[in-house]
Amino acid sequence: MLPFRIGDVSPGDTFVHVFDPVAFDLVLAELDTISDFTRYLAKRAGFVRSGTFAGADGEEDLLGLYLQNIGAHFVRPDGTRWPAGDQVRVSPGHWQWVQQQAGFRAKKTADRPSYAWDQLIELFVEHVIAGTTEGIGGAEVDVSNAEQALRLMAQEDRINRRMLGEAFLESIQIVISRRATRFARRVIAGPTAINRTLGYIILILAQPDEELPGGYGQYRQVLAQILQAYCFALMEEVPELENVVGVALDAPP
Incomplete structure (x- = not known):
């Protein structure tokens, strides 16, 4: 039996990685x-x-x-x-x-904000698994579309997640500091991004002071529809984009 070592045991064959x-x-x-x-x-x-x-x-x-x-x-x-x-x-x-x-x-140190992106992915995965995601216009949720969006988010490497995490955290801080009822930010891949045909919309929307007739469910529908409009607008503005992932959250109280 050959001893375990780091190297190329069989250079003529497909390379196989072995880790303890x-x-x-x-x-x-x-x-x-x-x-x-x-x-x-x-x-x-x-x-x-x-x-x-x-x-x-x-x-x-x-x-x-x-x-x-x-x-x-x-x-x-x-x-x-x-x-x-x-x-x-x-x-x-x-x-x-x-x-x-x-x-x-x-x-x-520079990587720290990137883990906010990881937390977003985990949060959305939990909602998809629990069946608590919202379909736009009352339509049934398409799990395959949700999965595709999560895959796109998860393919981002650690360096690109820094930019995305910072954009997300800064959006929350802007909403808090300005007491804004709505804030949207678009994020387009930089020159080092893995997927340069992918864009993001980060939308934070406050619930209205007066409850809507349909309650929180109606508010979520409004949030989803606004997010969809922002995504379509970004694709229209930047025709090089093939996909836009929308991330929407309630504004902090």
Whole structure:
């Protein structure tokens, strides 16, 4: 039986990633979106088969090499690539070294707003599972459409979730500070986004002071219809968009 090692056991075959439980948990903890995780797998396979990689004692050190630079992966600390013919063996303890770097700590701080986006996804998933989502105009909820929207939201990587999370949190703060009854914000993918044909509308609407004849249910219908109108308007204004996901919430009391 071959001993377990990080490398390419069978270069002529399809690359297969193998992680032990500890390494797998660490990778998922650091690359905690599907897009970040699958990007790592692709870059990892490419690096191992590049002819430059000479080995690593642990997955954590290989992960550290991947994460030590923002925007460029498996390169030297200064962001440049190794000269052709160089052989790189990742030093033991490299992961601990990366964790101590100012850039790595700054990234962790910058990522904090992005988890508001994660919480939104979890909230909407709970409503879809519980059957408490609202169909527009009294129509029956199309679960497949809700699932598609959630998939689009979930495909955003951690960096793009920063922008989305910040937009969401800032929208709430604006509503609170201005005591606004309605606030809408459009968010269009930036140049580094995974899906540049996707846009978002974030809508926050206060319930009217006087209760509508249909109560909260009617208010939710109004909220859904306004959101739909904003989404159509954004697609009309930006014809490059193929999908617009609408996110609507009640204004804080």
